Amino acid sequence: MNKLKGFISKVSTSGNISIVEVNIQSEKIFSIIIGNKEEFLKIGNEVYVLFKETEVSIAKDFKGEISLQNRLNCKILKINKGKLLTEIIMQWKNEKIKSIITTKSAERLSLREGDNITAFIKTNEVSLMEI
């Protein structure tokens, strides 16, 4: 599980659904949640942003448009290759982020340590937790 600390900067609500923007070192991460009664979900509050390694997609030399809002420009620090799955550890700002993708994809992208890549996370895969 990736766990980053940030401050809530905006909450947009429609009925039971809210999109919460969290500021992390001057960049934004978006989370869509159901229910917004939780007290900690207020602008200015510090929260943890959580997302699973397996929900982090990787793009290299990315061109064109894509629907994903959460895009983090990272540098690959380490690659742990398994038979089917590969773990990629990246530096983003002052944080380390992990991604798990298939080894096939890691090979297709010919990912190397030191590569600059973009990590994508779907808004509905990001959870928030009170600190």
Added chain:
Amino acid sequence: MIEIKIKKHLTGQDTEFELNIDIHIKDKEFITLFGKSGAGKTTILRILAGLTPVDYGFIKVKEKIWLDTERNINLPPQKRNIGFVFQDYALFPNMTVEENIKFAMDKQNQEFLDSILETMQLKHLKHQKPDKLSGGQKQKVAIARAIARKPDILLLDEPLSALDLDTRLKFQEEIKKIHKEFQLTTILVSHDFSEIFKLSDRVFVLSNGKIIKSGKPEDVFIQEKLSGKVKLTGQIIKIEKEDIVYVISVLIGNNIIKVVAVEEEIKDLNVGDNVIIATKAFNPFIIKM
């Protein structure tokens, strides 16, 4: 309604504290006392049973005063209508199952005895001596004996902790059934989350002799403020390495759920740990059966 007010100075191995509780329990409620060992849970049961003296105490059970230190009332254990089941079964080895249960009854009531044997599925064992029984069966007899007194309160002090997981799960259902069927008011001491969630109406969390939290189990224990809407509690039964990740099997009720985790996450996870599994409301599929 049961009213319990207790004050008692306790000296533990290297601690000293005051047991100080004031609780009300409704008729037919199932209560669990939860807390670290040495927090005072068993002492509370023993005080209720009249086996341990107090510095100050007031206990009223169904309009009857069992203990009132200010008025010098203190009913002896045999005058308090209680069923007490301990971790070890403490059956009479020279008596059969049926005789063990009968022994606890105030007056002979074959009909009630038969209904207990029937409900607890002990009928086929009624002529057996305890040494012929398995641990689970012995504990069943111990519970049957406790119920035979038609107790105002059934006290269960970690009754299932000596049993294996399979037996324990079946037994939890059994206790739930008995509690309902015989309309009991039950106080359980337990560390086992699945037990607490399955059985309790309310749980009291005890720390150093004081109740620090109480309420429904889900309100008391699942308070980690996660925005995820799908939260389940369970117990880890297996951790296996597969490729570069780990697959963790978690027992939730009678189902096993498998969750993928990375090495860093499993560092402080062990088989037997109680865990919360959470995911977002957006993720699960829903399929009509």
